[in-house]
Amino acid sequence: MVGASYIPKKSFLHHLDARVKLAILFVILTLALTFSHPVYILVLLAVVILAWASAGLPFDFLKTLVKYFTGIAVLIFAIQVLFYPGETPLLKISAPIATIGFSGTISQEGVLFGAAMVLRLVVIMAAAPLLIMTTPLSELILALVKIRIPYRFAFILTTAMSLLPSLQNRAFLIQQAQLCRGVGDFENRNLLVKLKASASLLVPLILGSFRDSQVLDVAISSRAFGAPTPRTYLLETHLRTIDVALLIFSALALIAGITLRMLNLGIIR
Amino acid sequence: MDNQPVIEVNNLHHTYPNGVQALHGIDLRISSGEYIAVVGQNGSGKTTLAKHLNGLLKPSLGQIKINGIDISPMRISELSRIVGYVFQNPDDMLFCNSVEEEISFGLKLMGFEQSEKQERVEKSLKRMGLEQLRDQHPFTLSLGDRQRVAVACILAITPRIFVFDEPTTGQDYFGGQSIMETIEMLHADGCTILIITHDMRLVAEQAQRVIVMNGGRIAIDAPPGEAFKQLDLLEKLSLRAPQITRLSQLLGWQGEALLDVPGFCDWVEQSWRTQDEAKRW
Numbered sequence: 001m002v003g004a005s006y007i008p009k010k011s012f013l014h015h016l017d018a019r020v021k022l023a024i025l026f027v028i029l030t031l032a033l034t035f036s037h038p039v040y041i042l043v044l045l046a047v048v049i050l051a052w053a054s055a056g057l058p059f060d061f062l063k064t065l066v067k068y069f070t071g072i073a074v075l076i077f078a079i080q081v082l083f084y085p086g087e088t089p090l091l092k093i094s095a096p097i098a099t100i101g102f103s104g105t106i107s108q109e110g111v112l113f114g115a116a117m118v119l120r121l122v123v124i125m126a127a128a129p130l131l132i133m134t135t136p137l138s139e140l141i142l143a144l145v146k147i148r149i150p151y152r153f154a155f156i157l158t159t160a161m162s163l164l165p166s167l168q169n170r171a172f173l174i175q176q177a178q179l180c181r182g183v184g185d186f187e188n189r190n191l192l193v194k195l196k197a198s199a200s201l202l203v204p205l206i207l208g209s210f211r212d213s214q215v216l217d218v219a220i221s222s223r224a225f226g227a228p229t230p231r232t233y234l235l236e237t238h239l240r241t242i243d244v245a246l247l248i249f250s251a252l253a254l255i256a257g258i259t260l261r262m263l264n265l266g267i268i269r
Numbered sequence: 270m271d272n273q274p275v276i277e278v279n280n281l282h283h284t285y286p287n288g289v290q291a292l293h294g295i296d297l298r299i300s301s302g303e304y305i306a307v308v309g310q311n312g313s314g315k316t317t318l319a320k321h322l323n324g325l326l327k328p329s330l331g332q333i334k335i336n337g338i339d340i341s342p343m344r345i346s347e348l349s350r351i352v353g354y355v356f357q358n359p360d361d362m363l364f365c366n367s368v369e370e371e372i373s374f375g376l377k378l379m380g381f382e383q384s385e386k387q388e389r390v391e392k393s394l395k396r397m398g399l400e401q402l403r404d405q406h407p408f409t410l411s412l413g414d415r416q417r418v419a420v421a422c423i424l425a426i427t428p429r430i431f432v433f434d435e436p437t438t439g440q441d442y443f444g445g446q447s448i449m450e451t452i453e454m455l456h457a458d459g460c461t462i463l464i465i466t467h468d469m470r471l472v473a474e475q476a477q478r479v480i481v482m483n484g485g486r487i488a489i490d491a492p493p494g495e496a497f498k499q500l501d502l503l504e505k506l507s508l509r510a511p512q513i514t515r516l517s518q519l520l521g522w523q524g525e526a527l528l529d530v531p532g533f534c535d536w537v538e539q540s541w542r543t544q545d546e547a548k549r550w
Contacts, residue, residue, distance in 0.1 A: 163304070170361075176325050177361040179345045180354040181422045183373035197378065203364035211360075 003127035004061070005165035006136050013055040013134045018077050018143030020250075021131050027250040031257040032123040035266035038115040045119060055134050065125055075123070077114040084110030109268050137162055137171065142235055142251070159216075167209065173206045186215040273337060274298040275430060275461050276322060281331035283317055291317040293485040294331070301429075304462045304474040306493075309482035310507050317430045317480065323352035333402075335430070346379070353428035357435045359419035361403045363407040368399055368418050371407055372425050380425065393425040397451065415443030420451060431455055433464040449475060473497060473511045473528040481506060485501060494525035504509070 012198075013021070032044055052062065086107020093104055131140075137158050144154035183200045239247070260266050276299040283292040291314045299305060307315045308525050320326040321333055324345045333340050335351055365371040372393050394400050397417045402410065407418055416436070422495060423431070433452060437445035449471060456462050462470045466472060472479055472493060479496040481489035489496050497503070497510035500518065509515070510526060517527040517536065527533050 070405075173356075174361045177356040177358075180323065180349050180356070181362065182346055182349060182379040182426060200364050200374075204361050208360060213325070232449075 005162060007057060007133050008136075009056045009134070011049060011055040011134070014131070014247065016134075017239055018131075018135045018139045019146055019237070019239070020246050021135060022143055022147070022244045023132050023247055024250045025127055027254045027257075028127045029124055030124055030254060032120050032127075034257055034261050036113060036116050036120075037213055037266050037268055038112055038119055040260075040266040041116055041119040041123060044123050044132065045126070048123055048130065051130055052126070055130070056134050057130070061129065061133075062126060066122075069122070069125065071106075073118045076117050076121070080114030081106055081110045082114050084109045086113075095115050112268050132161055138235055139237065142233055142237060144205045146237070147231075152226065155225075163209075166212075169210055171201060171205055174208075273301075274334075275301045275336055277334040277337075278318075278321070279334075281318070281321060281333065282329045283314075283321065283387065284329045286543045291485050295485075295487060297480070297487070297490075299461060299463070301461055302456070303457050304456050304477045305464070305480060306476035306478070307463060307465045307480045307482060308467065308469070308472060308508060309488075313482040314485040315482050316434060316486075317485075319354070319434060319463065319465055322430070322432055323354045324348045325354065349423075349428065350379070350426055351428055352430045352432060353423035353426060354432045355420055355423055355434065355436065357414070357438060359415040362419050362422065363415060367404050368410075368421075369403040369406055371418055375422055376425055380527065381419050389425045389427070393421045396424055396454075397421040402543070403485075411444075413440055413447060414446070416448060417451070420448070422489060424455075429459075430461045433462070433465070433466075435465055435467065437466065437468055445471075468512045469497075469509060473514065473526075478509055481508065493528055497526035497528065 028044060032041060035041055037042075049062075052059065084107060086105070086109030088108040088110050088111070089105045090111065091106040093106065128154065135143075140161075141154045141158050144157065145151050149157075178200045183197055257266075275545040276297065277461065281292055281295040282524070283299075284290045285491045293350060295314075295318060301424060306426055307319065309315050317326060321328060322335070324343060335348075340348060341523060363371055365374055369390060373386055373390045376389055381389065397420060398415060399414075399421055402414060402418075405547050407415060410418065431446075431452070436452065440448065445468075452462055452464065464471075464476070476493055479488055479489065479491060481491050481496065481503075488506055489499065489502065497514045499514070500510060503510060510518075511528065513530055513533050514526045514528060517533050520537075522536060
């Protein structure tokens with residue numbers, strides 16, 4: 001299972017104001033894109049992993065991410081290594097692939113840059129679920145509204161985020177129902193049958209989602225979604241001292257990161 | 270009925286990956302041809318128990334034998350020929366363009382010959398009264414009819430044990446009635462039936478044995494007449510006996526619980542008569 005959804009726990013991260021978590025996420029993502037040296041990005045990754053551990057989130061989830069990502073990561077790494085125009089050669093190859101743009105040299109910079117690209121993506125993928133898994137949807141909507149995102153968009157955003165886990169649950173249930181009548185046990189079948197059998201999952205899944213969204217439409221309409229009067233919220237959030245402190249800290253981290261970058265640090269030279 | 274149980278559950282424990290312990294040591298023997306209702310609050314472990322019977326869930330601890338054979342090494346596709354599991358929502362199952370295709374699709378994947386497949390489809394259609402609807406698109410049918418198509422798909426595999434997960438939930442009176450008749454029919458054919466339900470009237474009128482689950486354990490395992498006698502215990506488990514049962518007990522009926530209106534009428538009639546006679550004396 002890959003979809004991230006809220007996991008109720010009592011941790012430091014869970015108690016933080018959602019706006020602060022949004023800010024921290026923003027800083028982490030910006031810094032991940034600012035630096036292109038793997039060591040700097042590794043530091044960011046360490047921060048993210050520490051946060052996972054401190055929030056008591058399941059590392060199984062990260063493992064699954066890594067599992068799905070390995071193939072793409074290898075590809076990205078290989079492309080950077082082969083085509084990065086570096087100056088410190090590690091290996092010279094006079095292979096026929098030289099004709100398709102490969103310079104014939106694998107450089108130290110290329111290897112570092114490839115590693116940085118992969119790490120960068122890992123940081124991004126591991127950081128985003130931190131927010132979703134430690135924040136109830138209602139708080140997340142509120143946080144988005146508080147930073148002046150129109151409620152309608154905040155709602156669309158959070159609904160989309162909660163869609164994946166609910167789709168996964170439904171898919172699991174459908175698979176079980178199909179297994180019970182002999183459909184869905186695809187081993188040793190030819191491709192055509194396999195294709196047809198995949199409809200056994202997709203058709204109920206898609207139709208079910210349509211039905212759900214129709215129900216959601218009626219449900220929110222009957223609760224005056226989009227009414228022209230300004231809405232109020234059941235939940236109210238207040239920034240505590242620790243929230244403010246962390247906001248300032250993440251702002252400083254962002255400034256520090258950008259300064260380093262302007263001093264030509266954290267990149268591959 | 271022979272004495273060898275068709276289903277034998279020994280010390281079954283189940284813990285979900287998220288750490289929730291859903292079953293705490295279930296022991297259960299079910300004989301061939303029994304009609305069993307499993308009741309209990311949401312989260313009491315009913316569905317978790319039922320899903321173990323055809324391998325949809327694997328025991329964390331304990332063992333399940335069906336027809337005397339340990340099922341842990343068996344695949345769901347093998348088990349589904351012995352234990353038919355009908356899910357609550359037929360829409361999780363239907364995807365073909367016609368009712369007939371829907372029923373034959375699973376059979377095809379299970380590797381039945383064309384002639385045998387056709388025979389099974391025909392039988393199943395007839396059994397569920399779907400012959401008129403065979404060319405209809407399943408999604409144009411009413412919920413009750415879709416539910417019957419879902420049952421027909423399982424029926425075509427001809428398992429001898431059926432598990433129904435809340436078959437009447439969301440159905441109107443006639444829809445529910447028609448499904449109950451189907452289940453009764455399967456039972457009359459000698460199939461072993463296990464239904465999960467919240468409908469106490471249905472339990473009282475149809476089941477031969479009631480299993481009340483509570484917190485992952487079996488709280489009561491008795492015939493309905495005995496189970497519904499224990500009003501205090503039922504109340505503790507947030508369950509209520511059927512109205513007619515409660516009424517008869519309020520009026521002073523003692524002994525095995527009265528389960529249906531005819532039984533209740535007989536009793537009232539009888540007591541009136543004896544009262545009349547007493548007066549006459």
